[in-house]
Amino acid sequence: MTPELEGSLHRAKDLIAAGKFNDADELLGPLKSENPLSQDIARLWCSLAMRTDRVAEVPVYATTIYEHVQGDFYKAHWAHVLGTASFILLDLPVSQAHFTTALNHLMALAKSGKIPPQKEKDKQLRTEVNVFASGEAEKLLWVTCAQLAQLNIPAFPFAGTLLGLVRNGCLLDFDKDIDIAVRMESWNACCAALEQAGWTKVPMRIEYANYRDYVHPELGITLDVCGLQDRGKQIVGGFALPGYPDDYQRVSVFPKFDLIQRDTEYGTVWFPRQPEKILRAFYGDWRTPNPNWDTVVSALNLGNFTLLVRCYAYHRLIQHWLLGNLAKAWCYAHQIALKDPDDVFVLRSRQWLERAMVRLNREMPVWPKNQVQKxxxxxxxxxxxxxxxxxxxxxxxxxxxxxxxxxxxxxxxxxxxxxxxxxxxxxxxxxxxxxxxxxxxxxxxxxxxxxxxxxxxxxxxxxxxxxxxxxxxxxxxxxxxxxxxxxxxxxxxxxxxxxxxxxxxxxxxxxxxxxxxx
CATH class of the missing domain: 3.40.50.620 (HUPs)
Known part of the structure; x- marks a missing residue:
């Protein structure tokens, strides 16, 4: 790779990270035409396309690269790209097939005694304060919930946010976003009120009917909004895709719970009367921290381990394996096996990951027993x-x-x-x-x-x-x-x-x- 090309790719990567997709496309488009089989250019272009409305162009291009490259590592990478693009396009059977191909390549790589090199996290000097540890995020949570309560919108802390407040008395300092929930009858009013209050809606690769992301323009904090629906003695959440079959849904089931009003220094807010009921359904033993917990896959109250959840879990498993993070990859393989003990590909993947970690003298991960304790x-x-x-x-x-x-x-x-x-x-x-x-x-x-x-x-x-x-x-x-x-x-x-x-x-x-x- 020439220094000029390397510099262009670095600029394109920075533009994508900054969300300047049009500028990145203007830079990558000519490079792609000039070097149609360059993996470095193809990686960035596919990454850009999957963040924009051009994701439908990825499968044809990625297939060409997959057929051209040699070696199980590169084959696994491009099969993963194909699986991810098909997942975003909601072609889930094809997505699963590509992910399975990627796993087969990674297992073949492990069988030959090789593993992907472990990539270290970028060591950037960060001077900004952790807004979750400082209390800034919690203040924003209560301000937002109080504003919604004033509009008769009973939004309340949910998921990891609720877990931190109940277990630790504050938000989890390693959290990445604020989670709130609202009943579906208040969904539209809640989303409109958030945007009126200055929250910016974040475009999602898959637009679910009961899940939405917002970002605070000044603090950069992400807010996840979950819509819940009453169904008799149960309350149902998850990811809903109306018009798609059951295998395209992610349904999480909670026991019936009530809300009460609670006074904070920022105003009156809504809060679950018995938060432990929500946490127990979601996490099981919610008092025992689990650093490898993944909300989408790990939740104990999944109605079914659907194809949508399986494809997401495969995506994360392969992603960590390709990055050489064997322990994290093992945790995803283990979670899938807990949900589906008959998944042969995952069982074999877990075995090869274990062999590799033993050979490299790496510490084996321990998955906490997250079943409900007595x-x-x-x-x-x-x-x-x-x-x-x-x-x-x-x-x-x-x-x-x-x-x-x-x-x-x-x-x-x-x-x-x-x-x-x-x-x-x-x-x-x-x-x-x-x-x-x-x-x-x-x-x-x-x-x-x-x-x-x-x-x-x-x-x-x-x-x-x-x-x-x-x-x-x-x-x-x-x-x-x-x-x-x-x-x-x-x-x-x-x-x-x-x-x-x-x-x-x-x-x-x-x-x-x-x-x-x-």
Whole structure:
């Protein structure tokens, strides 16, 4: 490649990145005519065409390049380009066929002991503030939701935005966009209001009827708007393509949920009354972070693993494999296999990726178990932590997959037992947190255990142990509103208690003190 041609391609790449598509086309068009079989020119031209209304021209051109190039890596790349173009054109069967061809080339490459070189991320010096970590994006979220609420449009935080607010108390600092949802009866009004407020609609390669992207012109923050529809006892979202068959849809199903109004410093907004219901349906164990989560593929509430979702997942799998990011490619292969265990191409792809990572001594990714967990909740004093406490916590943890312990306050102990514990609450909490059977410790909870509290925290079972009938009656009073299946009483370890330890300490200290005097 001559320096002049290389410079032209760099300028074209910068123009595409800046969204100056007409200028890029004026530069690439003559180069394409002069060098019709140049892969470097073809890559940029196809990338440009798939961002404009010329995507229909890609398949013929990319097919010519595919037939011309040699080697499985280049064949896989151009099969991927063909699959992507067909996907945008909504020719999904053809898209799947091209993606399958790309996978076959990549597996052949792996079989020969080769992998694509891993491309490092561009190291650009960025001085701008992360607007998600700084709070700027969250401020924009609440301002936008408050503006919509004033117009009687009940838009509310959704998906990853809702996850961050509920799990972390703020937006996820690694997030890339703000997600809000609105019922379809308010869809048109919501989109019109956003544009009136200054949000700019982003052209999408596929125009879905219930999903739209906007960008804030000043902050550059992307806003994803999801339309939801009530269907009896369920609420349905996803990607809708009216007029296309079921295999062209992406349907996500949520249990029925209500909205409430919440005051913020930027105005009153709408928010899910029980956000945990949405998060549990979407993520399963939403409290466990999963850095490899992909909203389109990973969601547990997919109605069906349709051809639309499969083609998207294939696209991402192949894309990461071509970039040499084997761990990320493996994660997509694994997710597809979870949805369709009979997908032979994906199963074989995952095996070849594993072989390559083992050979290169790369760390194997671990996919978190994102199925719904059975979360156990209990309250205890845990003063002078002893064997009985350990036995109880071991048995409590065995009831499910996650154990949360509330270490009650000193004041509550004084109120119930008429005396303060030997150890302060902070000291007791540290000891309980160090127990291997405990996943989380809380220090501030209401005295009673209600169904609302259990649901809000995702707890499935409340458990306790009783040393006497009086204590049993008192503990059942605290949870009398729970259903029987949510309550589990465990056996009390006889022969040891904190009171016994206190007496032993007092007696032992006295004898030791007497011996020392004599």
């Amino acid at each position: 979360r156990i909740y209990t309250r205890m004093v845990a003063d002078l932590f002893h064997e009985g406490h350990i036995n109880f916590l071991r048995a409590a943890r065995a009831l499910g997959t996650h154990l949360t312990v509330c270490v009650v306050s000193d004041e509550r102990v004084l109120e119930n037992k008429g005396k303060l514990p030997v150890m302060k609450q902070a000291e007791r909490a540290v000891v309980v947190a160090a127990c291997k059977y405990v996943d989380a410790v809380m220090t501030e909870t209401p005295p009673g255990v209600t169904p609302e509290y259990m649901l809000r925290n995702g707890f499935d079972i409340y458990t306790f142990a009783c040393a006497s009938e009086r204590e049993r009656q008192e503990k059942y009073k605290l949870c009398h509103m729970l259903s029987a299946e949510m309550i589990q009483e465990l056996s009390y370890t006889p022969g040891i208690s904190t009171s016994d330890l206190v007496l032993r300490i007092q007696e032992g200290a006295g004898r030791k003190h007497t011996d020392e005097k004599s």
